[in-house]
Amino acid sequence: MQELVGALRSYAWGSRTALAQLCGRPVPSAHPEAELWFGAHPADPARVKAAGSDRSLLDLVTDDPVRELGTVADAFGARLPFLLKILAAEEPLSLQAHPSSAQARVGFERENRSGVPVDSPLRNYRDDSHKPELVVALDRFEALAGFRDPLRTVDLLRALDVPGLNVYAELLAAQPDSDGLRTLFTTWITLPAAALSTLLPAVLEGCVRYLSGKGAREFSAEVRTALELAEVYPGDAGVLAALLLNRLTLEPGQGLFLAAGNLHAYLRGVGVEIMANSDNVLRGGLTPKHVDVPELLRVLDFEPIDLPILEPExxxxxxARYRTPxxxxxxxxxxxxxxxxxxxxxxxxxxxxxxxxxxxxxxxxxxxxxxxxxxxxxxxxxxxxxxxxxxxxxxxxxxxxxxxx
Structure with missing residues (x-):
């Protein structure tokens, strides 16, 4: 057993306090700190310290996979098959999904043939692996994940009382299944700028009216999230798409497992995250990073799902064990x-x-x-x-x- 020093990743959505406090460093940090990677991914491997030496975990595993990995190397080759992180989100992450194993292999080979550098910001597939992932909340953790039951989404759209939403509500009501969700999501995420600049402000006005109403409001969390996303990403079609997703809150110790094709966006909170050793992300909005809507549509699973919050056994x-497939x-x-x-x-x-x-x-x-x-x-x-x-x-x-x- 050897000391392992995580690789610190700085992204705009990170926190200047959470990781610094957790690690006992001065607060606030100089830059937003988003993730600590503890793993052997080539993009940012952790460092192993022992007996005065300091080397990457990737090199340690590659140089002696038999000792470091044992029989795991028989199943996964000379690589650590998982990546462990601490994630700290002060602002929402991008609207995203991860590919299946087959989709990752095809996409990785296609981009290699096209000559896109692996470290290019325009790259979708940085490796040939899928990326199932589990996040466990260390504090209150908010997320959007998976397409909501279409009939409940129809109720939400009608509750906003926005004339411009009527045609979309009726479209989904007429086809309340994965095909209807695919049609509506595709329509919204590809709206021309002129149409989006008309529809989105009207929807946000409807959200404000909804929250100002008296009494308990069934969709308050979903509507408030749309308004918050619009403040961070004004004019982004991903704000509309967020209205189609389940809104989840994890309390400390609870987990959320996401399989391939699951559209999601972490909103805020600190958690421990473990995933297959991959950095493949297909983004559809709510980010200044590379967005590839056609590729995202290829990998998305539009089957509506009521995602269970994972309680440990x-x-x-x-x-306390978090069981996943x-x-x-x-x-x-x-x-x-x-x-x-x-x-x-x-x-x-x-x-x-x-x-x-x-x-x-x-x-x-x-x-x-x-x-x-x-x-x-x-x-x-x-x-x-x-x-x-x-x-x-x-x-x-x-x-x-x-x-x-």
Whole structure:
């Protein structure tokens, strides 16, 4: 087991306080801090520190995959199949989806043949992998994810009482299924600028009227979100598209799993995120980054879904497990009481142990490693019988490993 230093990513939607506070650095930070990557993705691998050395986790795994990955290399090749992050969103992320494995392979090869550099801002596919992902809230976490039941969306559009929305409400009411959602989403996301400049302000006025009404309002969260998105991204068709999606709130400890093709946008909050080791994102709006609507439409799953909030299951080892169908990763949370007995981390390596509260001491034989809040440890396949205990107060850690381990 070795100390692992995350790679800090700065994006405009990040926070100047959340990650700095978590890691014990001065607040506010010089720039918005959006993500800490703990993994071996070529775009930004974490650093392994041990015995005075400092090297990337990517190089460590590539140089000796047998020791570091063990039998995982038989299934996934000489690469760590997952990427672990801490995400801190002060403003909404882009409206986006991720491709399936087949779509990623085809898209990656197509862009390679076209000569688009892998690091180009115009690139859609930076690798040939799909990107299922799980986010677990560290504080209150807000998101849009998955297309809502079309009939409820019809109710929302009618409740806004905007004449310009009537034709769209009737279109969806006449075909309340995935085909109707595809038609409406495609129409809105590709609206000519002149039409959008007329419709969107009228919709936003309708949102204001809706919220000023008396009594309980069924769609208050959805309508308020549309207004907030319009403030950050004025004139963006993604604001209209957001009206079609489920609006979710995760409380600390709750999770959300997103499969390929699921349209989503994280709105705000801090969470631990684990995904297949990929950086493939297809964007449709709500961002200054590259948007490729035709490619997004190719990968989107328009089947309406009532996304369940994922509650962890209690494990025999005292951990709380977040079960997903993804073979690339598994995630478990441990809440360690102050002065408690050491608990065994039974998940086999390769893995990453991430501390998100307090300080944790890892012990293996006569060797110990202190992991402070915002820091992590790399657990190779050769590392076994590791125990963890809280130091100087309660602590929380997340253990990430390959699915099925």
């Amino acid at each position: 209690a494990g025999d080892d005292g951990g 993804a073979p690339e990763f598994a995630l478990c949370r441990f809440d360690l009481p102050a002065g408690g007995e050491p608990i065994a981390l039974t998940d086999a390596g390769p893995g990453i142990v991430l501390c998100t509260e307090g300080t944790v001491e890892l012990a293996q034989g006569g060797h110990t490693l202190t992991v402070r809040c915002g820091s992590a440890a790399w657990i190779s396949a050769a590392d076994t019988d590791i125990k963890a205990r809280a130091v100087d107060g309660p602590a929380q850690l997340f253990s990430a490993c390959v699915g099925g381990n």
